[in-house]
Amino acid sequence: MRLIFILLALGPGVLWTGAREAPSADVLRKAAVGKKIAFDAMEKEWRSTPAESSHVFRFQLRNIDSADLIIHDVVAACSCTTVKPPEKPWKVAPGATTEIVATLSFQGKPGTITKPIIVMTSAGEATLRVRVTVPDKTPSGS
Secondary structure: OHHHHHHHHHOHHHOOOOOOOOOOHHHHHHHHHHHHEEEOOOEEEEEOOOOOOEEEEEEEEEEOOOOOEEEEEEEEOOOOEEEOOOOOOEEEOOOOEEEEEEEEEOOOOOEEEEEEEEEEEOOEEEEEEEEEEEOOOOOOOO
């Protein structure tokens, strides 16, 4: 009786023995990155003023693994976003921190702009995002 009560309390999923779908390669890569790299943020936002035409974002990356981390490349999604990586090979020692600097140009583009930045490392890929909210330069009421 006690076993039946425990099974009922745990729910019907306990009795299911069917095969589960294997995680995708992308999910596995992201899980590996999460165990080896720590970012200060995965997304950064900025609210611009009408006088601004670009903004510099700085992401801190820390190697939390016991082995060297190699950053193979950092790629922006379009030409309005530039990334300035250091000279290659970009090695980050265990416990060390480095900085990824990205500049998003938004001149003449009112609204919210979100751009991905792909970080390709020996531990896998990570996607960072930069977001800028640009006010419309025309005065309200005109």
